[in-house]
Amino acid sequence: MNLEGSYNYYIVAVSAVIAILASYSALSMTSKISRANGKTQYYWLLAGAFVMGSGVWSMHFVGMLAFDLHASVKYDFGLTLLSLGASVISSFIAFYITMPKNVNWIKIGTGGLIMGSGIITMHYTGMEAMMMDGNITYDKQLLLISVMIAIVASYAALFLFLRFRNQSSYSLLKWLSAALMGVAICGMHYTGMSAANFHVHVNDSGHDGSELSFFLLIGVCVMIFIILFVSWGAMYVDRNVLERLAYQDSVTGLPNRNEMNRFFDTYNGNESLGVLFIDLDQFKAINDTLGHHIGDLLVQEVGRRLKQFVRIDQQAYRIGGDEFLFIVKQCDLNRAKQMADSLLRSIKQVYRIDGNELYITGSIGISIGTLQENDRSSLLRTADTAMYKAKGMGKNQYCIYTDEMGVKEVRKMELEKDLQQALVNKQFFIVYQPKWNVKSNSLYGFEALIRWQHPRLGTVSPMEFIPIAEETGFIIPMTRWALEEACSQCKRWINKGIKQPISVNLSARLFQIDLSELIQSTLDKIGLDPTMLELEITESMVLNDINNVIQQLHQIRELGVKVSMDDFGTGYSSIGLLDRIPIDALKLDRLFTLDLENPSKRAIINAIVLMAENLQLDVIAEGVENEEHKGCLKELGCIIMQGYYYGKPMNEEDVEKWVQSLKYTDNS
CATH class of the missing domain: 3.20.20.450 (EAL domain)
Structure with a gap:
C-alpha cells in the first residue's frame, strides 16, 4: 500500500532556521582559518566542520519530525550515525580544500561538489536508516533535481563566503552565503522527500508516530545542544584565549604590537599623546653570551618592572625583542621627562637571574603629538629616531625628538636611497x-x-x-x-x-x-x-x-x-x-x-x-x-x-x- 505523508509547516520553518543558523555559525568559524596559523587553523577547521555537518544532520531529522507518514517507523542506529559522519567529514574536506587565503575556482568547485555530495549522502543514508514494514522507491527525475540543488547551492554558498569572508562578522553577504547553504540543505531534503514513495505491506495508518517523534526529538535536541556548546565554546576561545595569544606578549605578559595597533585604530581622542620608545642597551651581548633562555628571563624581568608604571592613562607594550613602548595620554614635556627618568632608574637596577648578576641600561626616545596632527607612523618613527639619538649620545639616557632630528632623518633616508x-x-x-x-x-x-x-x-x-x-x-x-x-x-x-x-x-x-x-x-x-x-x-x-x-x-x-x-x-x-x-x-x-x-x-x-x-x-x-x-x-x-x-x-x-x-x- 502507498502512503502519502503530510508536513507540519511550523516545524518545517524551524528546520530551515536551524540550517541557516548552523551554516552561518560554521562559516563564521571557518572565516578564521585563513587568518590563523599552525594548530589554531585546525581548531577552527574541526569546529566549523562539526557545526556544519551536525547542523545539516539536525535539519534533516527535524524535517523528519515535520513529516507525518501515518505509519510505525524506527531508525537503524548505525546508519543514523553513519549519516552524521558523512555530513561532518564532507564539510571538513570542503573547508580544508578552500582553507588557503587565495583559492581558484577549481578548488571552490571541488569543495562545493564534496559538500553537496555530503548533504546528499547524509540525506539518503538517513532515509535508508528508516525501518518500517515496507520499502521506499524514488522518482528518478526528482532525485536528480535534489542532487543538483545540493551541489549547485553548496558551490554558490562557498563561492560567496570565500569572496566576502574578510567582511565584518555580521556582514549581510555572510548571511546571504549562509542562507544559500540553508537552501542547499532544505532544498535538497524536501526535494528528496518529494522523490520518495513509501510502500507498506500492512495497513498501519492509525499509528500516531509517537515513537518516531520521541526518538527524533531526543536525538535532535542532543545534537542542537552540542552545536550550541561547540559554537559558544569557539566564541569563548576566540574572544579570550586566542585574542590573548594574538594581543599579548607571551614572555612578559604585556600587550604586544597588535594591541598597540588596535589602540591607534580605535583611539579617537584629541589630547596630546606621549610615545616613549625604549630599547635595552647591552642586551644583544647578554643574549649571545649567556643564551636565549637567560635573555628571555631578562626581558621578562624588564617587563615586570615596566608594569609598575602602567596606569589607566599610560600603557606599556612589548613591540620587539628588546624594544618596549609606552603610550601616555594627556602627556606634556615635563611628564614625559619625569617618566623617562623613572624608567631609566628602574631598568638599570641589578638583575639576578639564574645565578647571574646582570647590568643593563636603556635608551629612550620621546615623541609628543596628537593623532589629529600626526599619524601613528609619524609618532612611532620620530620616537624611534630620538631613541637612536639617545644611543649615539652614550646610552642610558633619553632624548626628545626635535625638528632638527627630522631633517637629519630625511637626509639619511635620501642618502640611503641614493647610495x-x-x-x-x-x-x-x-x-x-x-x-x-x-x-x-x-x-x-x-x-x-x-x-x-x-x-x-x-x-x-x-x-x-x-x-x-x-x-x-x-x-x-x-x-x-x-x-x-x-x-x-x-x-x-x-x-x-x-x-x-x-x-x-x-x-x-x-x-x-x-x-x-x-x-x-x-x-x-x-x-x-x-x-x-x-x-x-x-x-x-x-x-x-x-x-x-x-x-x-x-x-x-x-x-x-x-x-x-x-x-x-x-x-x-x-x-x-x-x-x-x-x-x-x-x-x-x-x-x-x-x-x-x-x-x-x-x-x-x-x-x-x-x-x-x-x-x-x-x-x-x-x-x-x-x-x-x-x-x-x-x-x-x-x-x-x-x-x-x-x-x-x-x-x-x-x-x-x-x-x-x-x-x-x-x-x-
Whole structure:
C-alpha cells in the first residue's frame, strides 16, 4: 500500500532556521582559518566542520519530525550515525580544500561538489536508516533535481563566503552565503522527500508516530545542544584565549604590537599623546653570551618592572625583542621627562637571574603629538629616531625628538636611497693621504680614502655615508670597488716610478665573505705585487667573531699583504688579543695626537710604542698637524706619521705633483 505523508509547516520553518543558523555559525568559524596559523587553523577547521555537518544532520531529522507518514517507523542506529559522519567529514574536506587565503575556482568547485555530495549522502543514508514494514522507491527525475540543488547551492554558498569572508562578522553577504547553504540543505531534503514513495505491506495508518517523534526529538535536541556548546565554546576561545595569544606578549605578559595597533585604530581622542620608545642597551651581548633562555628571563624581568608604571592613562607594550613602548595620554614635556627618568632608574637596577648578576641600561626616545596632527607612523618613527639619538649620545639616557632630528632623518633616508645608485653612476672617487717615516725622512706610502660626490648635495662626508653603507650592507660592493680602484692606481704609479704601498680600509662586514679570495682575485686582475697592498681593520672588529677574523687575517697575510689596526685605543679592549691578531702595525687614533700636552696621554702613547716594539709592530700616528705634534711623537718613539702636516688627502694628479715637489726618487 502507498502512503502519502503530510508536513507540519511550523516545524518545517524551524528546520530551515536551524540550517541557516548552523551554516552561518560554521562559516563564521571557518572565516578564521585563513587568518590563523599552525594548530589554531585546525581548531577552527574541526569546529566549523562539526557545526556544519551536525547542523545539516539536525535539519534533516527535524524535517523528519515535520513529516507525518501515518505509519510505525524506527531508525537503524548505525546508519543514523553513519549519516552524521558523512555530513561532518564532507564539510571538513570542503573547508580544508578552500582553507588557503587565495583559492581558484577549481578548488571552490571541488569543495562545493564534496559538500553537496555530503548533504546528499547524509540525506539518503538517513532515509535508508528508516525501518518500517515496507520499502521506499524514488522518482528518478526528482532525485536528480535534489542532487543538483545540493551541489549547485553548496558551490554558490562557498563561492560567496570565500569572496566576502574578510567582511565584518555580521556582514549581510555572510548571511546571504549562509542562507544559500540553508537552501542547499532544505532544498535538497524536501526535494528528496518529494522523490520518495513509501510502500507498506500492512495497513498501519492509525499509528500516531509517537515513537518516531520521541526518538527524533531526543536525538535532535542532543545534537542542537552540542552545536550550541561547540559554537559558544569557539566564541569563548576566540574572544579570550586566542585574542590573548594574538594581543599579548607571551614572555612578559604585556600587550604586544597588535594591541598597540588596535589602540591607534580605535583611539579617537584629541589630547596630546606621549610615545616613549625604549630599547635595552647591552642586551644583544647578554643574549649571545649567556643564551636565549637567560635573555628571555631578562626581558621578562624588564617587563615586570615596566608594569609598575602602567596606569589607566599610560600603557606599556612589548613591540620587539628588546624594544618596549609606552603610550601616555594627556602627556606634556615635563611628564614625559619625569617618566623617562623613572624608567631609566628602574631598568638599570641589578638583575639576578639564574645565578647571574646582570647590568643593563636603556635608551629612550620621546615623541609628543596628537593623532589629529600626526599619524601613528609619524609618532612611532620620530620616537624611534630620538631613541637612536639617545644611543649615539652614550646610552642610558633619553632624548626628545626635535625638528632638527627630522631633517637629519630625511637626509639619511635620501642618502640611503641614493647610495644604491652612486656606484653605478660613478659618483664615488678616491683621494690619497701620504704617510711619512720621520726616521728616514721619506714617504712611507698612501692611504686610499673613499669620497662621494653627490649630484645634488655636493661632497658627502664619509662620516655620514659610511655608517649608512654599513647598516645596509652596501659597504661590501663599495669596498670591493675601492680596493680595485686603489690597486689600479698603485700599479699606475709604480709604472711612473712612484713605488709606494697603498692601504685600504676594511669594514667588519667584509669578513662575512671569503675576503682572501677577494684580495687574491683583485691582485691577480690588476697584476699588483701583494707587498704593495696594506689593509686597515678597525679595533672594534674584536666584538665580532674573533676566531673567524683571525683565521681570515692569517690567510690574507699568507698572500703577502700587510694588515694594520686602525683607530687603536678608541675604547675597545683588544690589547689582550694583540698577540693573537695577525697584524703588522698599529695606527694611533687622532685623539691621542690632539691631547699631547697631557702627561698621562704621553705616558699611554709611550707604553703603546714599547708594547708594539716587543710585538714587532710598527706604530703609525694619525692627526699630525704641526711641528709640535711631530717633535713630541718622535720623542715618544713614534716613527711613522700621517696628517695635514705632511699632506691632505689628494686626488691622483695632485699626488703626482706633490711627489714631484719633493724631488722624489725611487729608493729601491
